[in-house]
Amino acid sequence: MLRVRRLPIDTYPDNTAFMLRHSNGYSAEQFQALRKIRITGEGREILASLALVDDDQIISDCEIGLGEQAFRRLGLPEGAMVQIAQARPPASLEFVRRKIDGDTLGEAEISAVIRDIAAHRYSPMEIGAFLVACAGFMSTPETLALTEAMVAVGNHLSWDSPLVVDKHCIGGIPGNRTSMIVVPIVAAHGLICPKTSSRAITSPCGTADVMEVLAKVELTSKEMADIVAREGAVLAWGGRMNLSPADDVLISVERPLRLDTFEQMVASIISKKVAAGSTHLVIDIPVGPTAKVRSQNAAVRLRKLFEYVARHMGMETTIIFSDGSQPIGHGVGPVLEARDVMAVLRNESDAPADLREHALALAGHMLEFDPELPGGRGYARALELLASGEALAAMERIIAAQGANPVKPSLGKFRHDVQSQSTGRVTSIDCERIARIARHAGAPLDQGAGIDLLHKTGSAVHKGEALYRIYANSDIGLGFAREFAGENSGYVIA
Amino acid sequence: MLRVRRLPIDTYPDNTAFMLRHSNGYSAEQFQALRKIRITGEGREILASLALVDDDQIISDCEIGLGEQAFRRLGLPEGAMVQIAQARPPASLEFVRRKIDGDTLGEAEISAVIRDIAAHRYSPMEIGAFLVACAGFMSTPETLALTEAMVAVGNHLSWDSPLVVDKHCIGGIPGNRTSMIVVPIVAAHGLICPKTSSRAITSPCGTADVMEVLAKVELTSKEMADIVAREGAVLAWGGRMNLSPADDVLISVERPLRLDTFEQMVASIISKKVAAGSTHLVIDIPVGPTAKVRSQNAAVRLRKLFEYVARHMGMETTIIFSDGSQPIGHGVGPVLEARDVMAVLRNESDAPADLREHALALAGHMLEFDPELPGGRGYARALELLASGEALAAMERIIAAQGANPVKPSLGKFRHDVQSQSTGRVTSIDCERIARIARHAGAPLDQGAGIDLLHKTGSAVHKGEALYRIYANSDIGLGFAREFAGENSGYVIA
Structure with missing residues (x-):
């Protein structure tokens, strides 16, 4: 039996336990050779990796140190x-091994x-093995x-309504x-739309990060x-x-691992929407040369997979x-995206037209789910709610x-302008590159970090003119982003 | 710039760096969101995972703590x-991503x-992804x-001889x-055999562990x-x-991950043998229901792959x-295996006959590589060298x-006898189970830990009679092994 001691070391996302190297009879090295240990007490259990400590100031003989993550998960x-x-x-x-060997797994096996x-019984390595095999x-x-x-x-949310609408974009742009414009529009119309969004994981910004501004x-x-x-709605x-x-x-x-298979994407999105109690869902698949989906064929294949799974899960x-x-x-x-969203909702003249148009299209499709609305009137109704200020009031x-x-x-x-190296027209902007530069600047944890695009494709630029401005609240962040943008700005001028 | 501090925490096999959570402008959380950092100084470089520390007794503001593993690898x-x-x-x-997508990679890509x-630029998760894709x-x-x-x-060894013999067993039994019997036999004959062996990784014992006794x-x-x-020979x-x-x-x-594909096995074995300077190699593929290779078809497929790769690498x-x-x-x-090996070399009457016979067969094949020896005389020559005590003298x-x-x-x-639950004959012994029980007892780090098999297949046993004895130098180790053997002894009696 060992006494739990909380160590102020955060090894997120891994559970780590710390033990004195020379202690406890059965040597700590023998445990370490096994890489992972099971810690149990008072009906609780976690798995953790083991770090060996050579200083009894940090941890002593009859103790086991738990990092923040492991301590929280064990809950003792x-x-x-x-x-x-x-x-x-x-x-x-x-079953993972069988999948690696090329077998098709049954429901019970996948469920296990x-x-x-x-x-949390799998290590990242084991999860990686499962995902790559899939x-x-x-x-x-x-x-x-x-x-x-x-x-x-997971948990399930339920809503006292036969029509619970939602939207989801597969991301990458x-x-x-759009969610922060679409949700107020459909709420203003009177539909139920309990929107849950994610924070950014590798993107510079998720809807939850922008709403939090x-x-x-x-x-x-x-x-x-x-x-x-x-x-009628929420943006949580x-x-x-x-x-x-x-x-x-x-x-x-x-x-x-930048694994982004259609199968995992569909399971991820549909499972979350079903759990959130949505009944009717609009899915947005952006297609483009630097988007997640890069060809029409691929887009159709993804659409069919969404349709198959959603239909079997009872979702429109x-x-x-x-x-x-x-x-x-x-x-x-x-901060920058919150500014754009509010400009659209406020019908400001310099609000980004592409964001406005895309949001209206999506909101229109969601409104079509309303059986009361005549077919084909969704877009016009969305436009009306936005233009009248009703969507802004709902927001x-x-x-x-x-x-x-x-x-x-x-x-x-801290700000830095990235300048055009030549005179001409912007012929393309690399979505992935722009996202990574904004991320390097510190977004989303630094809410004020990011990029303001001063030119979009088709725009004429002069050599030396600023293409976009990088913002950061730390000079280290600005330096990272600047260096990264210096290698490749993401813009092609021709 | 941060000052390196060595922390007495061993996070083998991972490099871990420790930083104060609130410090250094660009917040440590922003780095942690990226999971892996690059540490550079004086021309040296390592990658490490980042742990955040909330106590400036452990690490202070302008410092970076390095665990034992990271400190050693950085070398500053x-x-x-x-x-x-x-x-x-x-x-x-x-390239790994392309392999996941189903592409075949070229030489330059695999080499990169x-x-x-x-x-050490890949994380375990990334290595797992590569291996599973392969x-x-x-x-x-x-x-x-x-x-x-x-x-x-890797490094290359070279020997001043056109004939450098070696043997390798794919393991699992x-x-x-046999190496510790075969090597002295071929050395006694006068062949060059610079044998390098591994320590156990998940098995209870590698040849290097036994030789070290x-x-x-x-x-x-x-x-x-x-x-x-x-x-003429060594067992290093x-x-x-x-x-x-x-x-x-x-x-x-x-x-x-218990990944054990033929392709990885062949590349692993042949690469090590080529690097060790061997020119002639005997490969032993045990086939059995609980061995690594479980059917004759699979054995033939593996043999062909060995032959293809070895031939292209210029090895007989x-x-x-x-x-x-x-x-x-x-x-x-x-300790137990060293005892068996020496009993065979000393021609003791109770030496295990199967070990002796298998070693003689392998040594015979190796001796056939000697152009001076008439074809088909290898086995007899091996027997002569063993029986005469010349092999013992060489050892x-x-x-x-x-x-x-x-x-x-x-x-x-600490010892525990695992008893037969019934009277009958031993019809099978599960190699994998026996290995894992010995491992649980503490082998190989506890050199005196392991299992002594008192009955082999075909042997008649009575209910309550000991099938095998577990040895350990710690009661925790004995407890683990005993519990594990209690669930399933690995023996079938019928």
Whole structure:
């Protein structure tokens, strides 16, 4: 038995335990050779990697140190007595091995894998193995089983309405912040739209990050339900809802590996929407040379997979293809994107036209779900609600209901203009590059960091003219972004 | 610039850096969101994961803490000034992504991946992704390219002889310690056999672990060369030689994932043998229901792959299939296996007959490589050298040359007999299970830990009679092994 000691070391996302190297009879090296240990006490259990400590000031003989992450996950107080044992690999790893060998897995097998992943019983390496094996080949029934398994291990929200609308964009286009325009429009019309969004993981900005510039987004399920009851809609961060905990774990490995298969994408999106209680969903698939989907054929294949899985999960979908050839709007980064969104809602004359147009198209498709509205009237109705200021009023009510941010974060004070190397026309802007430059500047954690695009494709520029401005609140962040943009600005001028 | 501080925390096999959470302008959380950082100074560079510390007793504002592993790899003294930056993923990860997408890679691409892996630029997750993608499909030219790339990044040994013999068993059979019998036999005959062996990774015992019971095995290349010049042979640990550093890294991921594809196995073995300067190689493929190779078809496929790669690498091979239906010899674990080996070399009457017979067969095949010996005389010559005591004398010279162990480690003082649950005959013994029980007891780090098999297949046993005895030097180890054996002893009695 070892005494738990909390160590002020955060090894997110991994659980790490610390033990004195020479102690406890059975040598710590023997445990370490096994890489992973199981820590149990008072009915709680976690798996952790083991770090060996050579200084008894940090940890002493009869203790086990737990890093912040491991301490939180174990959930026992300091001083609790725990036992350690060799971690047995989860039994479902056998199914992963079969998948690696080329087998097709059944529902029960996929469900066992997902349960173990959601319970944090897999290491990143093991999760990577599962994902890569699935990337090699995954049947549509397997994709459906994966979606069902992901829904089964999470929380479910339910709404007292037969029509709960939602939208989702598969991502990859910087500045594509349509949700914050679409949701107030459909709310102003009277539809129920309890929107949960993610924070950025490898992108410079998620909808939750932008909404947080304006209002509180970390809501409890109860708070969310109250707001939806009053306003019809909400724009909350989904992370707290635990809607698809297995997906959250999978994403933590997909992103660094830049694995982005259609099967994983469909299972991830549909599982979260089902868990969030949506019944009708508009999915936006941007297609472009630097977008996630780069050809019409691929877009059609993805659409069919969405349709197959959504239909079997009992969800209505409208799937649209959109222009993913360049970033949307002007700003990339939380503060900048919030500025663009509000400019559109306020019908300002310099509001980005592409963002406005794209949001209206999506809102139009969502409004078509309303059986009361004559077919084909969705777009016109959306335009009416936006132009009249009703959408802005709905947004202001939603912000007030969630809790308006008393002090708005400001735009980064360190700035750098990236200039055109030649005179000509902007022929393309690389979405991936722009996203990564904004990320290097510090977005989204630095809310004022990002990029303001001063030219879009088709625009004429002179040599030395600024193409875009980088913002950051730290000179280190600005330096990283500047260096990265110096290698390749993401713009092609011809 | 940050000052390097060595922290007495060993996070093997990962590099870990420790920074104060709130410090250095650009927040540590922003770095952590990136998961991996690049640390550079005085021309040295490592990648490390970042742990955030909330206590400035452990690390202060202008410092970066390095765990033992990271400190050693960076190779700078304490107090050195270093810079940190966001780690860029190695460019060769693009080839891994293409492999995941189903492409076949060319020589230059595989070589780039292997160079980055050998330089520790890949995380375990990224290595896992590469290995699983290769497990999905790998062409024979890709396997050859992998072998060549692995040879290219390591050290090479060379011997002043046109005939340098070696043997290798693909493993998986506990107690199969033939090298320590075969090497003295061929040395007694006068062949050059500079044998490098591995330590156990997930098995309870490697040849280097058993040899270490008798003599020093951590030799420099120079010491090894001197011993081979005098004795014709050596039994050294290959780990110090850096013969295939990429393979050492790959293995650290293959083993926990229990990935064991033929392509990786062939590239691993042939690359190490080429690097060790061998010209003629006997490969032993045990076939059995719980062995690595479980059918004759699979054995033939593996043999052909070995032949293809070895031929293109300019190496002569003889590949034999052997009985892999149960463990070989009596003992499993360093001290126990050393006992069995010496009993065979000393021609003791109770020496394990199966170990003796298998070693003679392998030595016979190796002796056939000698152009001076009439064809088909290998086995008889091997038997003659063993029976006459010449092999024992050669072994004693090799032990003396390497440095005999002054104090022999003793057999574990904690013991437990696993008893038969019924009366009947032993119909099968599960190699994998026996290996894991011995491992749980503490082998190989606890040299005296292991299993002594008292019955082999075909043997008649009574209910309550001991099937095997578990040994350990710690009661925790004995407890683990006992519990594990209690779930499933690995024996079937019928």
